[in-house]
Amino acid sequence: MADHFSTVVNKLDESFSPQDSHQYGLAVLFSEVSFSYCILDFKRNKYLGLHQVLRSDAAQRRMPQHPRTTGDDFFRNIFLSAPWLKNEYKVTRLAWESGWSTLVPAGLFDPDEKERYLNLTIHPGPDEQVFADHLLPMDAYQVFSVPNQILNTMKGYFPKVKIVHHSSVLIESIWLNYKNRINTSRTFLQVRDRYFDLMIFDGRQMSYFNSFQFHNHEDIVYYLIFVLEQLNFNPESMPLVLLGNTEKGGSLAELLTRYVRHVEFGRRNEGFKYSYLFNQVAHHAHYPLMNFLSCGL
Numbered sequence: 001m002a003d004h005f006s007t008v009v010n011k012l013d014e015s016f017s018p019q020d021s022h023q024y025g026l027a028v029l030f031s032e033v034s035f036s037y038c039i040l041d042f043k044r045n046k047y048l049g050l051h052q053v054l055r056s057d058a059a060q061r062r063m064p065q066h067p068r069t070t071g072d073d074f075f076r077n078i079f080l081s082a083p084w085l086k087n088e089y090k091v092t093r094l095a096w097e098s099g100w101s102t103l104v105p106a107g108l109f110d111p112d113e114k115e116r117y118l119n120l121t122i123h124p125g126p127d128e129q130v131f132a133d134h135l136l137p138m139d140a141y142q143v144f145s146v147p148n149q150i151l152n153t154m155k156g157y158f159p160k161v162k163i164v165h166h167s168s169v170l171i172e173s174i175w176l177n178y179k180n181r182i183n184t185s186r187t188f189l190q191v192r193d194r195y196f197d198l199m200i201f202d203g204r205q206m207s208y209f210n211s212f213q214f215h216n217h218e219d220i221v222y223y224l225i226f227v228l229e230q231l232n233f234n235p236e237s238m239p240l241v242l243l244g245n246t247e248k249g250g251s252l253a254e255l256l257t258r259y260v261r262h263v264e265f266g267r268r269n270e271g272f273k274y275s276y277l278f279n280q281v282a283h284h285a286h287y288p289l290m291n292f293l294s295c296g297l
Contacts, residue, residue, distance in 0.1 A: 004077040005035070005053040009286075013048040013275035015041075021087035024048070027292035028085075029166055030154065031097040032147075034193060035078050036286065040293050042090055046273040047290070050281060053078060054193075075153050086157060093292050094158055097166040099195040099211050100124075101144040106134070109141045117143045133168040133297060137175045138206050142168045164297045166288050167197060171209060173291035174201055177269060185233065188266075189224065190287060191244040191252065196220055198227060207231075217252045225259055235260045242266065243287040269294065 016039065025040040036052035055074050079085050100122045109117075114130045124130060124145040133142040144165040154163070174188055182203040190197040200208040208231060212223045228235050239262040246252045248265055257263050266284035268274065269291055 004056055004074050006056055008036075008052040008054055009050060009281060010052075011050045011275065011277040011281065012039075013277055015275075016048045018084040018087055021084060021089050024089050025091040025093075025293040026085070026089040027093045027095075027289055028158075029095045029097055029169075029289045029292070030075075030150075031193075032150065034097065035075065036289055037085065038286070038289050038292075040272070044273065045271075046275065047278060048275055050278065050286065050290075051082065052286070072153050075157070079157060091293060092158060092161050093295075093297070094154065094161050094163045095166045095169050095288065095292060096144065096146050096150075096163055097192070098144065098146075099213055101142050101165050101167050101211065103209060104132075104141045104143055106139040106141060114143050118145060131163065131165070133164045135168060135171055136296065137172060137179075142171075162297075167209070167211065168297055169288040169292050169295055170197055171199065171206060172295040172297060173288055174199060175206070176294060177291065179203060185238060187224070187228070187233075187238055187240045189220070189240060189242055191220070191242070191246045193245065196223075196244070198224065200227075200231070200233070217255050220252065221255055221259060224256075237261070239264065243284050245285065247282070 023043045028037045033055040039049035040047050102117050104117050114132050127148050128145040130145045142165050185202045188199040195211050197211050214220050240260045243266040268283045
């Protein structure tokens with residue numbers, strides 16, 4: 001079982017009870033090579049669990065032009081190792097994580113044209129299904145696709161749960177947590193495996209969002225500075241909030257401070273309590289996952 005995945009983080013409070021899952025919320029973020037989830041006790045308004053695993057198959061770690069299909073063994077063994085995932089929860093949310101999506105303003109969006117919007121930039125394969133998330137705060141649609149093999153596997157475990165895109169969760173989470181808290185434009189940069197998400201937000205609305213593939217930290221800095229300059233923002237005066245897979249005092253943060261004067265790390269949602277085990281997890285990590293259950297998606 002362990003041969004199919006390696007554990008990145010595994011925190012489960014001793015007060016967690018599978019028999020009480022009906023009062024819990026379960027949020028799941030999955031990709032072709034990764035699976036993570038968190039558990040929120042609604043009764044106590046407290047996060048009890050956080051778990052992330054990566055697929056061990058080295059062949060799937062290459063950087064493909066399009067997502068590869070993932071064998072059932074990866075997901076099946078995750079559910080064997082955590083049988084409580086198949087329980088009935090008060091709320092269950094699923095988000096697909098990928099590097100490909102397209103934002104379409106609501107005024108231009110036609111649900112019958114989802115595939116055409118995506119084909120303009122991404123060209124999904126014939127074995128992928130196209131979806132669209134309505135982002136109410138931005139009045140836009142995030143269009144994305146999921147490989148049918150992965151979709152069918154996850155639907156087997158969660159047949160009644162809608163699947164949304166991770167970037168939709170990220171966008172709405174930032175809007176919910178930062179609206180009316182800032183009165184100047186701010187850049188949010190979330191580092192993921194092989195990709196990073198870049199969003200510019202002025203406290204009221206999003207003015208830019210995109211995802212980029214990267215090979216090293218220099219790539220991240222290059223794309224960041226390029227976008228800011230193209231939008232006529234000065235890196236010296238534009239605050240940057242770091243999220244995701246990056247460390248305080250790490251090489252990326254150090255490199256960014258050479259070009260961006262104000263660099264800070266994201267914070268957890270103070271509206272919730274957290275198990276003491278979460279003290280061992282960086283507050284800026286797993287941002288979409290830890291805010292998923294607050295979103296209206």
